Amino acid sequence: MVPEEARLRVVIVGAGLSGIATAISAALSGHSVEVIEQAKELAEVGAGLQITPNASRLLQYWKLPESLWEAAAEPTKLTVHRYSGKVLAHDDAFDKGIRAKYNAPFVDLHRVDLQQSLYKRAQDLGVTFHLGERIEKIDFETTTVHSVAGKCFEGDLIVAADGLWSKCREAFVGKKDEPLPTGDLAYRIVLTADQISDPDLKSLVENPECHFWIGPGAHAVGYSLRGGQMYNIVLLVPDNLPPGVSKQSGSVDEMKELFVGWDPILNKFLTYVETVDKWKLMHHGEMENWVNDKSNLVFIGDACHPMLPYLAQGANSSLEDGAVLGLLLGHMTNKTQLPSILRVYESLRKARGEAIVRETFKQRHDFHMQDGEEQEKRDQLFLSQLGKEIKGAFPSRWTCPEVQPWLYGYDAIKEVEKAVAQNPDVFAKAKASKSPRSYCTIL
Template identity: 35%
Template sequence: MTYKSQSRPVFSVLVVGCGLSGLASALALAQAGHHVTVFERSDKLQEIGAGIQLSPNATRQLQHWGVLEEVLKYADRPEAGTFRSYRGNVLSQSPPVSDQELVSEAPYLVIHRADLLRALLSGTGKHGIEIKLGSEVKEIDFNKPSLRLSTGEVYEADLILGADGERSRCRGSLLGRADPPYSPGDVVYRISVPTKDITEDHRAWDLKRRSSVNFWMGSGGHVVSYLIQHDMLNIVLVYADGASGKVMYGPQRADLEEFRSKISDWDPVLHELINVEGSVCTKWTLFQIHELAQWRHESGRFVLIGDAAHAILPCLAQGAAQAFEDAGVLGAIFSEPVGRDQIPDALRVFEEVRRPRASDVRHRTLDQKAMFALADGPDQEGRDAKLRAGADRDLFRWLWEYDAAESGREAWKAFTGTT
C-alpha cells in the first residue's frame, strides 16, 4: 500500500532496538515519509529462535510495507491446521489457516525468524533507513528528546521509539525503576527435525508431505508443529514447569529424553519425530511483563512498542503480530497530516488504539494457554465438544481480520475531525 501524499512535516525518528518490532516500525514510518535511524547494541543482527507463525493481521501489514513478496520467498503457506488431543485424535480443523474467508486477502504463513528479519531488512534500503549496529543507548532525554550512546555521541530527534524487547532498558528508564520480565513458570522445548529421512512409511509422513500447523493439547501444556525452510519441522512444547525451575534467557541445549519425559503418553507420532536422526532439542524460560499503565512519556515525544510495551506468551502466536500492529498504527497515523506540535497527540492516539487491543490479546492468550493445558476430565471434554462445533472461529475472526493501519488512520481522522 502507498499512502497518499499530503503536505506535512517530515520528522526525525530514532528507534532503540533492531529486532522485528524496531524494523517494522522503521519501515512503517519511513514509508510514511519520515527519516528513521535505528540503534542496535549488538554488532550483528540475529534473531534468537527458529520458527514463527504470521497470521493475517501480521501479513496484512507486511503487504502495506511492500515486503510480503520478499517474505514469501522464505515462508511456507500451510494448507491445513489441526487441534488434536494429546493422544493424536483430531478435534477440529483449526487454526483455520486455509479458510479463504479469513486468509484470502492476507495469508497465514510460517517462517524461520532469521528469514523474516532478512525480509524486513530488504525494505530498509529503498526507504533510506539508517541502522547503527554496535550502538548501545546509555541514556534517554525524554524531553528534548535525545539519546546518548555509550561512546558519548548524542542524537536528537522529533520522537523516539523504545523497541528493545521484553528485557527493555527503555521501559526501565521510562518507569524510573527496574522492571524486568517475569516467568509464570512456563518453559519451551523446541526440537528442530530435519525431514530428509522422513519417508512414506514414517508415522510423520503427513507432517512432511504438506505444510500444516498442528496442535496437540494435554495436561500441563501443548505441542505445535509446522514446517520451516521447507525441510525442517519445528516442534515446540510449551509446558508448565513451575516457578522453581532454572531461569534460562534464550535457547540452551536440552536432552531429547527430557522432552520425551514430558509427553510420555502422548501421540506416537511425536515420539517418532524425536527419533529422527539429526533432531536437536533446545529449552528456555518463557517471560511476560506486567501490563503498563502508560506506554508514553509525559513529554509526548517517546513511546514503547512491541515486546517492550506488551510482551506476552506465545500461545496465540501473536508476539510478532502485535508488534506489527503497533507499527501499522504508527505508520498510518504519521502518514496523515501531523504537525510537529501534534506529535504528543499522535502518540496518545496511538496508545489509545493499541493498548486496549494488546491487553485483550494478552488475556485471550492466557485463556488459550489454560484451555490447551486441561487435564482429562469434564472441562477437557467440554473443550473438545466446543472445538468440534467450531466455537473457536469467532476468536480467529476477531484476531485475524483486524487491520492496524486502517485503525490508526481512522483514529487520527476522528481525533482531528477530518474525513
C-alpha cells in the first residue's frame, strides 16, 4: 500500500478488460480509482476468450472468485488441421504441458464471465464505476475528463482504456484517429451443448479441446466454454464489409458457402448456426508515445496496441498492461515520481505490445497461405514434427518452442519487481509535492 502522500486519484476511461484490470491493480496498490464507461450497463455480450498463462496467473494473483474457474474450460488437446481436416500438428497433453512449463493454466472463458468477475472484484476493492457517461473532452491542464452529460471527473492520472475507437487517443493526437481495416473479418459463433444433437460433435463440446483449421485466405478455431456446456467458433475470412462499417448482421448461407470443401466436422457445426454477425478486424499504426508530455495521461490495451485475434493476445496483453501499470504505481512514495514511473511502464509494455501485434500478422500469413509451393513447404514442416517434440521455428505459434514461451512465460509481477530493482533512482523517496488545484467537483 502506498503512503497517503503518494495516493493518486486515478480516472480510468473504459470498463473493458484493460480498464477493469487496471482498476483492480491500482486499487490493490492503495490508490483511489474511478472508472467511466459509456455503456449504461456491463451487458452480457461477447463470445469466447482464450486466456493464456501470462494472464491466468494474474487472475489468480488478483484472487478472482472460484466461480470464474468453474466457468472455464481447460483444453486437454490442441490440434491444427489442414482445411480438409488432415491433422498437421497435435498436442495430446496440452493442458499438462502448459501447467508444467508455466505454472498457470490455459483456459477458455466466456468474455461475460471474465468481465463480471473482474467487475465484482474491483467493486469489492472500492473502485467507483460511472456507467452511461460518454466522454466529450479531456482537459490536460486540470487532468479532468468531461462527459457529454456535463459531468467532470478530476484526478491525478487519466488512464486511456477506451479501446479501438478511443476518444482519449483523439484528444492526445488532437484529431480524428480512426482505426484501419486489416483486410479480414470475423464471424463469431457460440453454440450450446443442448443445441447439438450429433453425438460426435457433442463429445467435442463436452470434452474441451482446441482445434484450428487453416486454409487459403482464411482459418477457423473452435473450443469449448463453461466447462463443456458451450462451443465457441471463430471464422476468420477476407473482409467484404462496406467501408466505415465495423459490424453487421451476416448471412448464414454466405458464411457456409465460404467453407464448402472444408473439414466435414467444421461444416457439421455450422449447420447448427441460426444467426451470425460479421466483425471487421481493425488495427492502428504504432503510437510514438503511450504517455503524454504532462504525464497525466497513459494508454493501455486496444487504445494503443489493438491486435488481430490470431494469437488470442488482445485480452491477455491488456490484462498484462493493467497489472504492470497498477503494480508500478504501488511502488510510489510520492506523487513527484509519477512521470518517471509512467516512463518505466511505457518501456516495459510498448515494445512487447507492438511486437505481439507484428507477430499476429505473421501468424495470419502462416495460417492463410494459398495452396501452392509455399503452403506445401509449410505443411512439410508441420508433418516433419508431428508426434515429436517440436524444435525451432514452427508455423503454429500456439505450440512453437520459440514464440510460446515468449508469450506465455511473461510474468508481469516479476517484470515489475525487476524494473523496480533496476531503477532505484525512480523509486527512491522523493520530495513532497503540492496537491493540484481543484477546478470542478469530483464525482
